[in-house]
Amino acid sequence: MSDAAPIEHPNGLTGGDFTAADEPLRLFAAWFTDAKQSEPVNPEAMTLATVDAQGLPNARMVLLKGFDERGFVFYTNSESIKGHELAAEPKAALTFYWKSLQRQVRVRGQVEAVSPTEADAYFASRSRMAQIGAWASKQSAALESRHAFEKAIARFTAKFAIGTVPRPPYWVGYRVAPHEIEFWQERPFRLHDRVAFTRASPNAPWTKTRLYP
Ligand SMILES: Cc1cc2nc3c(=O)[nH]c(=O)nc-3n(C[C@H](O)[C@H](O)[C@H](O)COP(=O)(O)O)c2cc1C
Numbered sequence: 001m002s003d004a005a006p007i008e009h010p011n012g013l014t015g016g017d018f019t020a021a022d023e024p025l026r027l028f029a030a031w032f033t034d035a036k037q038s039e040p041v042n043p044e045a046m047t048l049a050t051v052d053a054q055g056l057p058n059a060r061m062v063l064l065k066g067f068d069e070r071g072f073v074f075y076t077n078s079e080s081i082k083g084h085e086l087a088a089e090p091k092a093a094l095t096f097y098w099k100s101l102q103r104q105v106r107v108r109g110q111v112e113a114v115s116p117t118e119a120d121a122y123f124a125s126r127s128r129m130a131q132i133g134a135w136a137s138k139q140s141a142a143l144e145s146r147h148a149f150e151k152a153i154a155r156f157t158a159k160f161a162i163g164t165v166p167r168p169p170y171w172v173g174y175r176v177a178p179h180e181i182e183f184w185q186e187r188p189f190r191l192h193d194r195v196a197f198t199r200a201s202p203n204a205p206w207t208k209t210r211l212y213p
């Protein structure tokens with residue numbers, strides 16, 4: 001299938017030649033499993049790029065909280081800067097870089113909100129303090145002092161002293177439905193391997209292309 005010589009993955013745990021893969025989500029799953037074993041901190045961290053109303057790109061880290069054939073899910077505040085950008089232009093790019101494996105994965109696609117039921121379930125799985133923090137933080141708004149934030153945390157801690165903490169209406173999940181996923185593996189002398197998978201629509205078959213590094 002592949003025209004490449006067998007590849008050694010000195011830092012990788014997945015054996016075999018990844019460029020022979022014919023389906024990107026299974027390959028992502030294998031690489032993510034490797035990353036969870038080898039990255040010392042936050043293997044699920046990814047850069048999320050959006051564009052603002054002027055078309056100026058904006059990027060920040062978020063955490064991957066789930067993925068399947070529908071796409072890659074993260075959670076955030078819909079009233080944050082990224083939330084407003086995604087409301088106006090529901091498209092995004094994600095980049096993972098796992099230093100311990102010298103691997104990069106890039107994802108691009110349309111963005112949709114996850115269902116309220118899915119967001120409720122994930123919110124319920126978070127620690128109580130993180131749930132209260134979601135109520136207390138007006139993410140990306142100007143904050144006059146740390147003290148003001150701590151006061152808000154104390155207020156919501158008292159408000160939700162008993163029972164479960166409900167999900168704030170603005171605390172939502174987004175799913176990036178990929179039409180492009182690229183895998184990059186560092187190799188000696190900058191002679192890296194790159195394979196891109198593209199598809200025209202969410203139900204269309206993937207097309208694989210090997211790229212020059
Ligand atoms: C490793 C890491 C993980 C992060 N994960 C999230 C996340 O999952 N959701 C989130 O809203 N912000 C997360 N943040 C904070 C964002 O990078 C960002 O500061 C915040 O969401 C505000 O972004 P915005 O002003 O562009 O909306 C994370 C930051 C780092 C460094």
